[in-house]
Amino acid sequence: MSKLLFQEQVERWGMLEVSCQGPAEGNPFVDHHIQGVFTGEKETVKTDGFYDGDGVYKVRFMPSFEGSYRFTISADFLEKEETGSFVSLPAGEGNHGPVRVADTYHFAYEDGTRYYSIGTTCYVWDLQSDERIAQTLETLKASAFNKIRFCIFPKHYDYNLGEPRSYPYEGTPMDSSVLTKENFWGYTGKTEGNDWDFYRFNPVHFRHIEKCILALQELGIEADLIVMHPYDRWGFSQMTKEQDDFYWNYVIARFSAYRNVWWSLANEYDLMKNKTTEDWERYGAILCEKDAYRHLRSIHNCMGMYDHSRPWITHCSIQRQDIYKTSELVDEWREKYHKPIVMDEIAYEGNIQHGWGNISGEEMLRRFWEAACRGGYPGHGETYMNPDDILWWSHGGTLHGESWKRFELLHDIMCETPGNGLMPLTRGFDEICAVPQEAEGEEKPVKDYYLMYYSFMRPSFRDYYFDDETKFRVKVIDTWEMTVEDRGVFSGKFRVELPGKAYMAVQIKKEA
Amino acid sequence: MSKLLFQEQVERWGMLEVSCQGPAEGNPFVDHHIQGVFTGEKETVKTDGFYDGDGVYKVRFMPSFEGSYRFTISADFLEKEETGSFVSLPAGEGNHGPVRVADTYHFAYEDGTRYYSIGTTCYVWDLQSDERIAQTLETLKASAFNKIRFCIFPKHYDYNLGEPRSYPYEGTPMDSSVLTKENFWGYTGKTEGNDWDFYRFNPVHFRHIEKCILALQELGIEADLIVMHPYDRWGFSQMTKEQDDFYWNYVIARFSAYRNVWWSLANEYDLMKNKTTEDWERYGAILCEKDAYRHLRSIHNCMGMYDHSRPWITHCSIQRQDIYKTSELVDEWREKYHKPIVMDEIAYEGNIQHGWGNISGEEMLRRFWEAACRGGYPGHGETYMNPDDILWWSHGGTLHGESWKRFELLHDIMCETPGNGLMPLTRGFDEICAVPQEAEGEEKPVKDYYLMYYSFMRPSFRDYYFDDETKFRVKVIDTWEMTVEDRGVFSGKFRVELPGKAYMAVQIKKEA
Missing domain, CATH: 3.20.20.80 (Glycosidases)
Incomplete structure (x- = not known):
């Protein structure tokens, strides 16, 4: 019988924890070492374990793929390598894997979902x-x-x-x-x-x-x-x-x-x-x-x-x-x-x-x-x-x-970006103009979506012109009042009336 | 009898206008020239005149000193130099002379009054x-x-x-x-x-x-x-x-x-x-x-x-x-x-x-x-x-x-500057600290007066320490609400409670 304790299955990007008993005397943090090698169809990962107190040693592993994995654990205090296996199941709901850099300036989860x-x-x-x-977690949940x-x-x-x-x-x-x-x-x-x-x-x-x-x-x-x-x-x-x-x-x-x-x-x-x-x-x-x-x-x-x-x-x-x-x-x-x-x-x-x-x-x-x-x-x-003296910044x-x-409205709008994340487009001093960026590190704008932000500026209207043909749906966003107003579809040169107050944005999106 | 028309007396820094008749035919702007030399006890000023239409030519002069002045006017169309004299009287109320640069970074009227x-x-x-x-002038008068x-x-x-x-x-x-x-x-x-x-x-x-x-x-x-x-x-x-x-x-x-x-x-x-x-x-x-x-x-x-x-x-x-x-x-x-x-x-x-x-x-x-x-x-x-479409910026x-x-409150506070105009003093990122500047171009702070401005920052209090001895009177200024609150006299290390809102200033002034 193996000396190892571990789960038989974990989700992809979940955590497999392998633990075993070992010496508790001396200074186990310094005196002993444990490590594992985890092998699936598409990866082999070697990783160090650690001492977790009370004579317990652990090695942890996150499978990056689905399927069968086997592993070997070795430690100076184990007579021989111990082995085991487990199954990596499809990722559950809300599990998109670790966040990675995508397209140079942006992020995506490993499953491709934008972050x-x-x-x-x-x-x-x-x-x-x-x-x-517990209170902090409740607050975060509602945010x-x-x-x-x-x-x-x-x-x-x-x-x-x-x-x-x-x-x-x-x-x-x-x-x-x-x-x-x-x-x-x-x-x-x-x-x-x-x-x-x-x-x-x-x-x-x-x-x-x-x-x-x-x-x-x-x-x-x-x-x-x-x-x-x-x-x-x-x-x-x-x-x-x-x-x-x-x-x-x-x-x-x-x-x-x-x-x-x-x-x-x-x-x-x-x-x-x-x-x-x-x-x-x-x-x-x-x-x-x-x-x-x-x-x-x-x-x-x-x-x-x-x-x-x-x-x-x-x-x-x-x-x-x-x-x-x-x-x-x-x-x-x-x-x-x-x-x-x-x-x-x-x-x-x-x-x-x-x-x-x-x-x-x-x-x-x-x-x-x-x-x-x-x-x-x-x-x-x-x-x-x-x-x-309980300040969120330090205590939660x-x-x-x-x-x-x-921020939820901002996040919703960010999630509507049709391309690979936003990039700024120089258009003068009257607004911040964001457009989607083309894929994979190309700092090239995709010009079928514009997010205009007016910051502390308070225009009563703005005139836009992109081309003669494209039909754009225009939404006026009050970032402070959290309202989004669909103004309909425009093309050619068009004017958008604005309320002459600060913190407004205008979303201009090509009609499908 | 002189051919010149002019006032017999003007205020110091007022305007003497000497006019005379001359040719109206041809193009008098180009064809003729008139000029004057004005001499008082402390200055001699040579200045060009101009054609004002209808055969009238004018030479203007602003005396920079009090006392008796005499002048000569010459023009190509005058047979000889014409002369005259006038008296420059003490400046009247509100007349401080032209504005000049004072102490490198600031302004003062010629009579020394700060501007x-x-x-x-x-x-x-x-x-x-x-x-x-007329409406613009009324508006300016109230500003x-x-x-x-x-x-x-x-x-x-x-x-x-x-x-x-x-x-x-x-x-x-x-x-x-x-x-x-x-x-x-x-x-x-x-x-x-x-x-x-x-x-x-x-x-x-x-x-x-x-x-x-x-x-x-x-x-x-x-x-x-x-x-x-x-x-x-x-x-x-x-x-x-x-x-x-x-x-x-x-x-x-x-x-x-x-x-x-x-x-x-x-x-x-x-x-x-x-x-x-x-x-x-x-x-x-x-x-x-x-x-x-x-x-x-x-x-x-x-x-x-x-x-x-x-x-x-x-x-x-x-x-x-x-x-x-x-x-x-x-x-x-x-x-x-x-x-x-x-x-x-x-x-x-x-x-x-x-x-x-x-x-x-x-x-x-x-x-x-x-x-x-x-x-x-x-x-x-x-x-x-x-x-x-009547915008003040263009039409008044x-x-x-x-x-x-x-702005009147700001101007009042500026006028309370005990030195030669304000200069910024680096004190960190928590406020803008202005102090008076020493005289005549010396970029040296005079440290018996501090004007702290908090801009969009919203501190609930600020601690100050300048030295152990000096007694300072502290006033809290709400620049937006236009209130000035005298908080009394402090010395050593002291704390000033603030309302935790934007656009506040604190004036700290050595007690006489």
């Missing part, structure tokens, strides 16, 4: 209480968000002084009772008072994050995992190279078989002063080597952007570079990097003291439409003051703002 | 009916505007197809009954159908403009005269070099003795395709030579800016270079040109189809405060649709928008 990213950020929603996590950025490590920052529900390592944290809203900056980047064994992970911490990843998967939401970040009072941002690599390998072994995982190497990488470009490149290399599923990889900046042209970076994860122009720069970055542009931080809707966290719902929605109509993908966050919970309610 | 420019644009308000002109840009030549443009009340030359215009809102672009820059004598001015046209300049002067408003522009169906933008120079000399002879005149060489100079840099430089040289009073000189752009570092340009007259950042670029231009930055066109409040003419009142007001707090000077215009009349009502 139009509407992201949000809740840095440590996963490290809150069960009640708050249009299909991507969320969050951290594996806990966060130490303004409005984020509490203890996380668990720590990633065995050991004890500094005494946080000394912290106040005034003195906390002084503890940022400090390690004193902490006592961690950076070679002994806390499996409870990681198992919990996996539960969160799965819960998101069930909601059809991508988990954009922030693996490292500088908001730290525990020393997690100041580990040695060896400790960092040890962490990266563990994270990849645990998380990479979840189809909805994206890798964000860091939030504000440039604030991690004791990491060098060599370090970031090394983490990237580890990911490329060890993540057998080639999940999306990005790295997010504070001031200066990372060199997004590096080959291991699949898409640009960008924080605004300017207070006034944020999404407006998407065109430039498309041309510079020839990768999808994800505006993961375009300031947050809210009213805190910081300039990055106090824009209005109107301005957030405007930045969303600007990003989308310039052929990029916008990201949200919310920082409204409240008596309990409930949303208090106005912009999020209006 | 904080709050401009508007009504391109051809002066060429409308008497009723509309905070202290500068208005307008044209000497009539304007041909969208919403501007009507005939002007008069033409600058003798002759006949093209038949404008052929024009429609659809075909008028086709007539732009055309000369066909016009019949002008570019060597015979129409004195009625110029006398009327002088009436308008004087009416503005009485309201304390600077007349920023746009001498040339490209919105033309009459050929006035396509005259020869000789005709252009003839025009410039006439304009200078007529208008320069009005203390409230500024010279704008052109609106959108770069759209005048058959004028070259040499032409603009030559006009500038004529102005420097012939305008004895050194009125302010600027040149306004459409796309690319003129080289504002040219020595004859006294200040930058700028049209926005970007849809999103306009006033926000004032800092950069200050550093580049070391001259006052006047944002003469930052888009217009309104709702017409064009992107340059459909921003909201809120956005216009935001751009005004941004410009002011970055050490520049904002300009307004209004383009609201209405059944009669009444105002329909929301921003203009709020």
Whole structure:
């Protein structure tokens, strides 16, 4: 009888988990290694396993195809290779596989279904209480968000002084009772008072994050995992190279078989002063080597952007570079990097003291439409003051703002794009004009669909002329009031009356 | 008995007009020349006169000092020099002299009174009916505007197809009954159908403009005269070099003795395709030579800016270079040109189809405060649709928008600047911080006064710390609601509660 425990069948892009007992004495994280080779008709995948505590070792695998698979598991503590087999079933409803880059600037799930990213950020929603996590998931379920950025490590920052529900390592944290809203900056980047064994992970911490990843998967939401970040009072941002690599390998072994995982190497990488470009490149290399599923990889900046042209970076994860122009720069970055542009931080809707966290719902929605109509993908966050200091941007919970309610309409409109994602078309200074892009990296417009966005401009009418023959159906979209008005079919030179208010769009679509 | 007619006394910076009879036959504009030399205790000024029709020749003079003046007038048609004298009296109330550049980036009247420019644009308000002109002056009187840009030549443009009340030359215009809102672009820059004598001015046209300049002067408003522009169906933008120079000399002879005149060489100079840099430089040289009073000189752009570092340009007259950042670029231009930055066109409040003419009142007001707090000077215009196509930006009349009502508060706050005008101080990304500038071109901040502007940001509070000792009075300004709330005196580190809404400012002023 095999020593292995595993499921007999999983969905395509589901997760097979193979576990077995092994030694618990010593430091199993360091002392022992387990790995698997999974073979189906169309692929053979070799992947590392990990120690999950209590003498249990696991190897995980995500089948990219349907059909019969067999596998062998080897470990230094197993006398011989153990084998098994399972069946990969057709993907179930809502399972489209991992998200991939499609047509240079856009995304699609592996089954070909287009993915139009509407992201949000809740840095440590996963490290809150069960009640708050449930609340966050309810909120997400009622929203249009299909991507969320969050951290594996806990966060130490303004409005984020509490203890996380668990720590990633065995050991004890500094005494946080000394912290106040005034003195906390002084503890940022400090390690004193902490006592961690950076070679002994806390499996409870990681198992919990996996539960969160799965819960998101069930909601059809991508988990954009922030693996490292500088908001730290525990020393997690100041580990040695060896400790960092040890962490990266563990994270990849645990998380990479979840189809909805994206890798964000860091939030504000440039604030991690004791990491060098060599370090970031090394983490990237580890990911490329060890993540057998080639999940999306990005790295997010504070001031200066990372060199997004590096080959291991699949898409640009960008924080605004300017207070006034944020999404407006998407065109430039498309041309510079020839990768999808994800505006993961375009300031947050809210009213805190910081300039990055106090824009209005109107301005957030405007930045969303600007990003989308310039052929990029916008990201949200919310920082409204409240008596309990529970800000969505960090804790999750409930949303208090106005912009999020209006993203579903944007997503619906994005999904109506007839081609391969939107691209901006230069037409003067009177509107943002988005058109579909031709397939596979060709930055060529398909001119049978136009999405005109008027941003803060307030025209009372607009005249259009494309050609003499084509019949276009015209819809007027009030992005703020969430109305779509079918104005009928036009051709030749035609005028569209508009209400002379801000945040309007006009969709002009060739009649079939 | 002298052949000259003139007043016996004028105010300092008022206008002395000396007139005499001369030949009316032939072409007096070309055939005859008249000039004067005016001598007081502190100045001797030589200036050209002009032919005003009906056999009347005039020489005008603005005394820059008080006291007794004598003058001699010579003309080819006078047998001998004629002389006269007059007394320059102390300036009356509201008469502070011409506006000058002061302290590199700012303006002051010649008597030293600070001038904080709050401009508007009504391109051809002066060429409308008497009723509309009266209405415009009433509107200006009720506003905070202290500068208005307008044209000497009539304007041909969208919403501007009507005939002007008069033409600058003798002759006949093209038949404008052929024009429609659809075909008028086709007539732009055309000369066909016009019949002008570019060597015979129409004195009625110029006398009327002088009436308008004087009416503005009485309201304390600077007349920023746009001498040339490209919105033309009459050929006035396509005259020869000789005709252009003839025009410039006439304009200078007529208008320069009005203390409230500024010279704008052109609106959108770069759209005048058959004028070259040499032409603009030559006009500038004529102005420097012939305008004895050194009125302010600027040149306004459409796309690319003129080289504002040219020595004859006294200040930058700028049209926005970007849809999103306009006033926000004032800092950069200050550093580049070391001259006052006047944002003469930052888009217009309104709702017409064009992107340059459909921003909201809120956005216009935001751009005004941004410009002011970055050490520049904002300009307004209004383009609201209405059944009669009477848009303030071109015709004057009444105002329909929301921003203009709020400029008086901004002007009041600008006038409270204790130093020599505002300059921006870099303090991060959370606010625009303006401080007073030290005297005479020193770009050094005086740190006993801070004007914080929050633009579209919506902080619920802000913490400030300047030093431990100084006592500051803090006022919270709602720029939109036009309220100023005195919060009392603070020192050391202090917090100011704010309403978490947009368009707020905080004034922090050292207690005397």
